[in-house]
Every structure is written in structure tokens, then in C-alpha cells.
Amino acid sequence: MIGTLLTPALFVYAGFTAYPVGRTFYNSVHLIKPGGVEQFVGLQNYAQLLSSDLTFWRAVVNTMIWAGVAPLLDVGCGLALALCLYAGVPFARFFRVAWFTPVLISYVVVGILWMWIYNYDWGVVNALLRAVGLGVLARSWLGNTSTALAALILTHLWKWAGFNMVVCLAALHALPSEVMEAAELDNCGWVRKTIFMILPMIRGTLIGLLILSFVGKMKVFDLVWVMTEGGPLWATETVSTYVYKRAFGWQTFDLGYPSALATVWFLVVLAFVLGLHGLLRQREPLEY
Amino acid sequence: MLLCVLGGYTAFSAGPFLWVAIMSLRTTSEISASHYGLPSPAHWQQYVTAWTVSNYRTYFWNSCAVVVAAVALTTVIGAMAAHALARYRFRGNRAILFLIFSTIIFPAQITLLALFQILVKYELFNTLTGLTLVYVATQLPLTIYILEAFFARTPQDLFDAAKIDGSSELASFWRLTLPIGRPAIATAVIVNFILLWNEFLYAVVLITDEDKRTLPLGVQKFMGDRMQDIGMIATGVMIAVLPVVVLYALFSKQLIQGMTAGAVK
Numbered sequence: 001m002i003g004t005l006l007t008p009a010l011f012v013y014a015g016f017t018a019y020p021v022g023r024t025f026y027n028s029v030h031l032i033k034p035g036g037v038e039q040f041v042g043l044q045n046y047a048q049l050l051s052s053d054l055t056f057w058r059a060v061v062n063t064m065i066w067a068g069v070a071p072l073l074d075v076g077c078g079l080a081l082a083l084c085l086y087a088g089v090p091f092a093r094f095f096r097v098a099w100f101t102p103v104l105i106s107y108v109v110v111g112i113l114w115m116w117i118y119n120y121d122w123g124v125v126n127a128l129l130r131a132v133g134l135g136v137l138a139r140s141w142l143g144n145t146s147t148a149l150a151a152l153i154l155t156h157l158w159k160w161a162g163f164n165m166v167v168c169l170a171a172l173h174a175l176p177s178e179v180m181e182a183a184e185l186d187n188c189g190w191v192r193k194t195i196f197m198i199l200p201m202i203r204g205t206l207i208g209l210l211i212l213s214f215v216g217k218m219k220v221f222d223l224v225w226v227m228t229e230g231g232p233l234w235a236t237e238t239v240s241t242y243v244y245k246r247a248f249g250w251q252t253f254d255l256g257y258p259s260a261l262a263t264v265w266f267l268v269v270l271a272f273v274l275g276l277h278g279l280l281r282q283r284e285p286l287e288y
Numbered sequence: 289m290l291l292c293v294l295g296g297y298t299a300f301s302a303g304p305f306l307w308v309a310i311m312s313l314r315t316t317s318e319i320s321a322s323h324y325g326l327p328s329p330a331h332w333q334q335y336v337t338a339w340t341v342s343n344y345r346t347y348f349w350n351s352c353a354v355v356v357a358a359v360a361l362t363t364v365i366g367a368m369a370a371h372a373l374a375r376y377r378f379r380g381n382r383a384i385l386f387l388i389f390s391t392i393i394f395p396a397q398i399t400l401l402a403l404f405q406i407l408v409k410y411e412l413f414n415t416l417t418g419l420t421l422v423y424v425a426t427q428l429p430l431t432i433y434i435l436e437a438f439f440a441r442t443p444q445d446l447f448d449a450a451k452i453d454g455s456s457e458l459a460s461f462w463r464l465t466l467p468i469g470r471p472a473i474a475t476a477v478i479v480n481f482i483l484l485w486n487e488f489l490y491a492v493v494l495i496t497d498e499d500k501r502t503l504p505l506g507v508q509k510f511m512g513d514r515m516q517d518i519g520m521i522a523t524g525v526m527i528a529v530l531p532v533v534v535l536y537a538l539f540s541k542q543l544i545q546g547m548t549a550g551a552v553k
Binding site: 001002012023032089098103112113116127215221239243261 | 290291294297298300301302303304305307308323324364365366368369371372373376378384387388391393394395396397398399400401402403404405406421422424425428432457458461482485486487488489492493504505507508511518521525528529532533536540543544547548
């Protein structure tokens with residue numbers, strides 16, 4: 001009985017997850033050309049990507065900047081919004097719906113919307129700058145190597161802040177009301193209440209969100225592909241877009257090298273997740 | 289003061305939708321004349337043109353077919369596995385759950401290239417069937433995770449009582465787990481629907497024919513081909529977004545639960 005129930009899921013898992021992962025490892029030490037040509041090359045792909053592939057390293061730096069900055073922005077912004085709703089501002093229901101909606105929109109749509117927002121001639125950003133007399137600051141936000149990555153990070157924040165808000169709000173509503181009331185009796189202001197009581201009590205949730213956001217940024221592909229395709233001049237190249245380009249864009253017709261890239265990045269993500277989880281895990285659970 | 293800040297954030301968060309919704313009702317030449325004007329008159333004709341001439345009809349039905357089939361399969365397969373993992377104690381039970389759930393953190397690239405090779409080999413590349421199968425595999429971990437957590441909370445006594453009454457094990461899955469688990473199943477169905485409706489990476493790799501494109505792919509390619517036709521792009525964007533908005537309006541509670549499952553623990 002157990003077997004019958006589990007077989008379909010295990011079959012799908014084996015065929016479409018476990019086998020492809022193994023196949024990628026296998027690919028990464030081969031030269032894979034169309035028509036079933038496979039030639040063992042040992043660790044040559046790895047040596048090449050670690051020593052001489054400057055584009056790969058550029059992609060790594062971009063991705064790490066993104067994954068380093070964005071979790072703090074995402075969770076910080078989400079927490080601030082959740083605290084506002086928790087403090088009981090009017091129209092809370094309307095705000096929650098309006099703030100959560102971007103989470104549900106596909107990256108393709110988000111990308112197109114923000115390409116228009118960043119448009120040089122008539123985009124919202126430049127229109128606002130010109131309206132307040134700061135027209136000199138107007139620029140092609142996505143076409144400029146110094147602003148393109150920041151522009152993408154902001155767009156990603158726009159999409160995900162609402163998600164972090166909802167999760168934080170759920171954690172806040174689960175806080176024991178006696179403790180919060182006791183703080184109010186002691187005349188504890190919102191700022192101190194937040195720093196000394198709320199943050200320690202929802203620490204677990206915040207850490208979960210930080211790791212989730214970090215993993216998301218390490219994998220980021222869709223938004224970059226729609227908005228900049230990694231350009232201008234690799235300013236927004238991420239590891240994911242580079243793997244895609246090497247596999248399907250560059251006409252090298254070799255799946256071995258991109259597989260090595262994917263394998264390295266898979267191990268890096270795994271190491272980071274295990275490391276962060278071990279580092280940030282609550283050592284002794286808070287009792288209240 | 290605080291309300292001003294929140295109002296500003298709301299404009300930041302919802303403004304872009306309003307803008308694209310307005311543009312979807314204006315023709316490209318009207319938009320070029322003034323990018324922030326209101327639709328006067330509203331050109332509902334744009335939607336008819338997008339649907340018939342610009343091929344969005346094909347993309348829409350492709351998306352429907354792939355997503356509905358994938359969600360149905362994922363739900364059935366996932367519910368069976370979740371029932372087995374939640375109801376029966378056996379060696380390796382937790383290990384299987386962990387193994388399946390841990391794939392959620394995998395970067396897609398680790399399977400993407402090999403999936404491409406596999407689908408080419410079995411002549412499923414560039415077919416909606418192939419894309420559907422891949423989607424089932426990508427959504428299975430989250431589905432099993434949501435359902436297992438819920439099924440495990442159903443009291444074992446119910447199942448023991450059913451057994452004493454002579455009900456078979458299959459019947460207890462069919463008559464107890466599924467009806468009682470309806471809220472969790474609804475959550476899983478809705479969240480899988482939205483995630484797959486929006487999916488882009490697998491579609492862009494595994495589909496090449498124009499008439500097999502799903503909506504995100506169709507919208508992206510349309511944007512690439514006809515960059516300047518802003519009105520028609522906006523209309524296409526609205527066609528892609530509207531089903532999601534309708535689902536959100538109807539099932540906001542389940543949607544938020546499903547999207548945030550796994551984050552709150």
C-alpha cells in the first residue's frame with residue numbers, strides 16, 4: 001500500500017530531479033556536443049572556469065552583491081511594513097492587499113513594467129526627476145553600467161517586500177498578548193518595544209526569511225533575462241544568466257562547460273545555506 | 289505623517305499596475321503622444337486585437353492546458369505521497385520527505401541542462417507534454433510539504449476507527465484523507481497554479497515553436513519583436529495578469545497561506 005502511494009512521486013523525483021542532477025555532474029567532466037558526442041575531459045572544465053573565465057567571475061561578483069544586499073533590504077522593508085500594520089494604522093486591509101499583489105505577478109510582467117519605469121525618455125523615474133527640477137540626474141538607468149544592477153535590485157525588492165511583510169505579520173500576530181500588554185503597562189515605547197522584545201521573539205522567522213531571500217537571489221534569472229539579458233557589458237550578468245548563455249546562446253554547442261558552472265554554483269549555494277543555517281540558528285530557544 | 293509614507297509606498301507598489309492597466313486601453317500612438325494620459329475614449333478593441341491578431345489567444349490556451357494538467361497531476365501524485373508519509377511509519381519515512389523537500393533550494397540550472405537533453409532524447413522537447421511533466425516535478429516538493437504537514441495533523445483515531453469498521457486502506461485515503469484535507473489541497477492547487485502560470489525559465493528553454501508558447505514566453509517574445517508597440521504589449525500584459533488577479537480576489541487567504549508555507553516554521 002505504501003509502495004503504491006509513493007511510487008508515482010518517487011518515479012517523478014527520480015526521473016526529473018535525481019537523474020538530471022546526476023546527469024549534470026556527469027556532463028560537467030565531459031565535452032557534450034549535439035548528436036550524442038561525449039568526450040571525457042576530466043576536470044578541464046572546472047580548471048578553465050576557476051582560472052581563466054573572467055565573465056564567470058564577473059557574474060559571481062554581481063550575484064554575490066545582489067545576494068548580500070537584497071536579503072537585508074527585503075526583510076527590513078517587509079518588517080517595517082508589517083510593524084506599521086501591526087501597530088494598527090487605518091486601512092490596514094487595503095494596504096496589505098496592495099502591498100502583497102506584486103508577489104503574484106510573473107517576472108516577465110514585472111520586468112516589462114520596470115523597463116518602462118526606467119525608460120530614459122518617458123519613464124516614471126526620469127519624469128519625476130525632471131518635474132522636481134533634478135533633470136540633470138535623469139539617465140538611462142538600465143543602459144548605464146553603474147546603475148543597472150542597482151535598478152534590478154530595486155525592482156526585485158518591489159516584487160518581494162510584500163511577501164516578507166505577510167510572513168512577518170503572521171509572526172507578529174502569533175506573539176503572546178500578555179507580554180506585549182505588560183510592556184505597554186511599563187510605558188515602553190514602540191521603538192524600544194521593537195528592539196528589545198519583538199525582534200528577539202520573531203528572530204527565527206526573520207532568519208528563515210533572510211535565508212530564503214538569499215537563496216532566491218543566488219538563483220536569480222528571470223528578471224535579469226527580461227530586463228537586460230545580463231548587459232550592459234556584463235554589469236548585470238548573474239551566474240544563472242551566464243549558464244543559460246553558455247548552454248543555449250553562444251553557439252558553442254557544448255553542454256559540458258555550462259554543466260560544470262551549474263555544478264559549482266549548486267555546491268556554493270548548498271554550502272552557504274548549510275553555513276548560514278548553522279551560524280544563525282537560535283542556540284537556545286527563547287522562552288516566553 | 290506615517291500615513292503619508294504608507295500612501296507613498298502604496299503608490300510605489302500598486303502604481304505600476306494602474307499605469308499598465310490604463311495603457312492597455314490606449315493605442316500606441318496615443319501613448320506616444322502622452323505617456324501618462326487617461327484612456328479617452330477607452331479602446332476595448334485593443335483586447336480583441338491582442339486576442340485574435342497578436343496570437344495571445346494561442347498563448348493563453350497553451351498556458352491553460354499546461355498549467356491545468358500539471359496542477360492536476362501534481363495534486364494527485366502529491367496527495368498520494370503525502371498520505372503515505374503522514375499515515376504510515378516506516379524506515380526512511382523522514383528521509384524521503386527531507387530528500388524531496390530539500391530540492392526546493394536547488395538552483396534550476398542543476399537540472400535544467402540535463403532535462404533539456406532528456407526531453408530531446410525522448411522527443412518531448414518543444415512539446416507541451418514535456419513542459420507539463422517538468423512542471424509536475426518542480427511543484428511536487430512544495431505540494432508534498434504543504435499536504436504532509438496538514439495530513440499529519442488529522443487524528444489517527446479516525447483511521448483506526450475506519451479500519452475496525454472494515455474499510456480498506458485505499459478507501460481511507462479516498463474517504464477520509466482527501467475530504468478532510470480539502471483546505472490544504474485547495475491551498476496547494478491555488479499556489480501551484482499561480483507559480484506555474486508565471487513560470488518562465490523552463491518555458492524559455494524547453495519551448496521554441498511560436499504556437500507552443502505559454503503566456504509569459506509569448507509576452508516576452510512579443511516585447512522583443514515589437515519593442516515600440518507599447519499599447520499592444522500593455523494589453524498582452526493585462527491578459528497575463530488578469531487570471532492571477534481574479535484568483536487573488538477569490539482566494540486571497542489560501543494564496544497567502546500557500547505562498548508563505550515553509551517560511552513560517
